[in-house]
Every structure is written in C-alpha cells, then in structure tokens.
Amino acid sequence: MIVPETRRKWLAAAVPVLLMLVFAPLALKRLGRIPDTPATQAAAPLPSPVPSSTAAAPAGELPQVNATRAMQYVREVVAFGPRPIGSEAHKKLEAYLEAHVKGATIEHDDFTASTPEGSFPIHNLIAKFPGTKPGAVVIATHYDTVMSVKNFVGANDGGSGTGLLLELANQLRGARRNGYSVWLVWLDGEEAVRQWSDTDSLYGSRHLAEKWQKDGTISQLKAFLLADMIGDADLNIDRDQNSTPWLEDLIYEAASKLGYQSHFFARRLAVGDDHIPFAKHGVPVADLIDFDYGYNNVFWHTPRDTLDKLSPKSLEITGEVLLETVRLLDQK
Ligand SMILES: [Zn+2]
Numbered sequence: 010m011i012v013p014e015t016r017r018k019w020l021a022a023a024v025p026v027l028l029m030l031v032f033a034p035l036a037l038k039r040l041g042r043i044p045d046t047p048a049t050q051a052a053a054p055l056p057s058p059v060p061s062s063t064a065a066a067p068a069g070e071l072p073q074v075n076a077t078r079a080m081q082y083v084r085e086v087v088a089f090g091p092r093p094i095g096s097e098a099h100k101k102l103e104a105y106l107e108a109h110v111k112g113a114t115i116e117h118d119d120f121t122a123s124t125p126e127g128s129f130p131i132h133n134l135i136a137k138f139p140g141t142k143p144g145a146v147v148i149a150t151h152y153d154t155v156m157s158v159k160n161f162v163g164a165n166d167g168g169s170g171t172g173l174l175l176e177l178a179n180q181l182r183g184a185r186r187n188g189y190s191v192w193l194v195w196l197d198g199e200e201a202v203r204q205w206s207d208t209d210s211l212y213g214s215r216h217l218a219e220k221w222q223k224d225g226t227i228s229q230l231k232a233f234l235l236a237d238m239i240g241d242a243d244l245n246i247d248r249d250q251n252s253t254p255w256l257e258d259l260i261y262e263a264a265s266k267l268g269y270q271s272h273f274f275a276r277r278l279a280v281g282d283d284h285i286p287f288a289k290h291g292v293p294v295a296d297l298i299d300f301d302y303g304y305n306n307v308f309w310h311t312p313r314d315t316l317d318k319l320s321p322k323s324l325e326i327t328g329e330v331l332l333e334t335v336r337l338l339d340q341k
Contacts, residue, residue, distance in 0.1 A: 083164065086168045113137060116135040118135065119131070133216070134194070138190060140189045144190070144231045146231050149236070149284075150237060152171040169324065188335065227287075234260075252280075
C-alpha cells in the first residue's frame with residue numbers, strides 16, 4: 010500500500026499529537042506530577058528524585074582513572090607477545106611490573122608449580138598501599154597468558170587487568186589513604202596449562218590463598234575484588250554467581266553512583282576464576298568479568314584477543330567502579 014503524500018504529512022503531524030494526548034497524562038503520573046490520591050485528600054509527599062543510597066557524591070570526591078595511561082600500559086604489556094608461564098616474555102613482564110610498582114611495599118609469593126606440562130616457576134606480585142583503618146582490600150588480576158593457544162597475546166585476557174592495576178597503583182601511590190589498606194595483586198598461573206581442571210588452573214591464587222591462610226593474613230582481608238577481561242569495548246560485566254552477593258550489590262551501588270550501571274550485571278553466570286580459592290577460605294569475593302567477548306565470546310582464548318577489541322573507556326569504567334567500591338567498603 011502506498012500512502013499519498015498529503016495524507017502522509019497529516020499522519021506525520023497528527024500521530025504524535027494523538028499519542029501525546031493519550032500518553033501524556035500517564036507519563037506525567039509516572040513522573041509523580043499528578044497525585045493518585047483524590048483532591049480532597051492530602052497528596053502523598055513525592056518520592057525524592059535521587060534515593061539517598063545512590064546520591065551522587067561531590068564531583069571532586071569521585072575516583073578518577075586515567076584511561077589513556079591505563080590503555081598505554083595494556084599496549085606495553087601486549088607488546089611483550091604471548092606471556093605463558095616459563096616464557097622469556099613472562100620474565101620481561103615480571104621485570105616491567107616490578108619497575109612500575111617501585112616505592113610501594115612489595116611482597117613476592119614465588120614457588121614452583123607442577124603441572125601436566127612439567128614444573129614452572131610462578132611469581133605472584135603484591136604491592137601494598139597503606140590505609141588508616143585496620144584491614145585490607147585486595148584488587149587482583151592475572152598477568153599470564155594461555156600456553157596452549159598459538160599466537161595468543163591476551164590483550165583482554167591477561168593484558169587488560171594487568172594494565173588497569175598499574176594505573177590503580179598510580180592512583181594509590183602517595184598519601185596514606187583514609188580507609189582500609191589496598192593491596193594490588195598481579196596473580197600468575199591463572200590459565201590452565203593443558204585443560205582447565207581443579208588441579209590444572211589457578212596456580213598462583215591457590216598458592217597465595219593457602220599461604221595467607223597459614224600465616225593468618227587472610228583474616229585481615231575485608232574483600233577480594235578481581236578484574237579479568239574488563240577491556241572489551243562492548244563492556245558488559247556479568248554478575249558472577251560464585252561471588253559474594255552483598256559485595257556484588259556494593260559494586261552495583263558504586264557503578265550506579267558513577268552512572269555506569271548499564272555496563273553491569275545484565276547477565277548472571279557462575280565463573281571459575283582467581284577469586285574461588287579466596288572464597289573457599291571465607292573471604293568476601295567479587296569477580297568483575299565480561300565473559301561475552303565478541304559475539305558469543307568468540308574472541309576468548311583465540312589469537313583474535315587483540316588490542317583493537319579494547320577501549321580505554323572500559324578500563325576507566327572498571328577502574329573507577331573498583332575504587333568507588335573500596336570507598337564504600339571503607340564506610341561500612
Ligand atoms: Zn583466560
């Protein structure tokens with residue numbers, strides 16, 4: 010059917026008017042401008058436009074992450090090439106990380122892991138930034154890349170979190186923070202050497218959680234926040250069902266405060282990652298992971314996990330939400 014030009018114009022003009030007449034009262038009601046109560050009764054007070062729990066803090070107080078610098082770190086990390094445990098590129102990256110976090114209190118957790126492909130040295134790196142409150146919040150990521158996939162440079166998986174934490178170190182360096190200590194942890198040996206299983210995966214985090222359990226450090230941990238695969242330009246961080254619900258709620262509150270909630274928790278799924286060993290020891294944990302990397306996660310663990318898929322904005326969003334979450338934890 011072809012609608013004649015004149016009639017089309019009339020329709021174009023009339024339809025919005027008609028729609029307005031029909032829907033405007035409804036829309037106004039939704040906005041709370043027309044009280045539902047009869048005129049004889051006192052109108053109920055209108056809801057506050059911003060619930061107090063998500064009221065925006067003064068702009069100056071909100072955390073800010075330098076997205077360009079974070080992305081530059083990711084670029085430099087990826088430039089080392091594939092970085093599986095035991096490789097030369099992995100050693101170079103270790104030195105690069107160490108050089109960057111100089112000035113912070115550094116701790117190492119070094120050991121040899123026996124894997125289905127033999128023994129490999131594993132190096133977890135911890136940079137501690139002191140706070141005024143007893144207790145610490147861990148922000149962790151992993152820096153190794155998959156061994157079994159040829160030409161895998163892990164821009165998102167391994168690179169994004171590593172670069173972001175280097176930028177967080179810049180944010181935390183300097184004055185003692187007014188709140189919990191923050192420990193940045195670059196975990197090693199997250200990836201399976203052959204095939205993911207309870208024993209072939211999470212080499213670094215399993216060792217560190219065990220070590221901190223034995224020496225009592227674990228009791229100091231208020232929360233363990235993990236950032237993994239957070240560089241995807243199309244950022245959709247999943248709500249992980251292996252994470253601690255109240256901590257996930259707090260992350261959502263932080264994201265909402267910053268106006269980033271549309272990037273969070275549209276989907277729920279249970280993720281096996283470096284937070285699991287800490288959860289097993291009773292630490293509140295949250296994994297910030299976007300496990301939808303390319304349509305149906307097609308870039309994950311493939312040579313297509315490259316820099317061009319990432320966005321500095323995604324690093325900024327994740328970084329700022331992490332820092333805001335720490336601030337909310339300070340206030341708890
Ligand atoms: Zn991976």
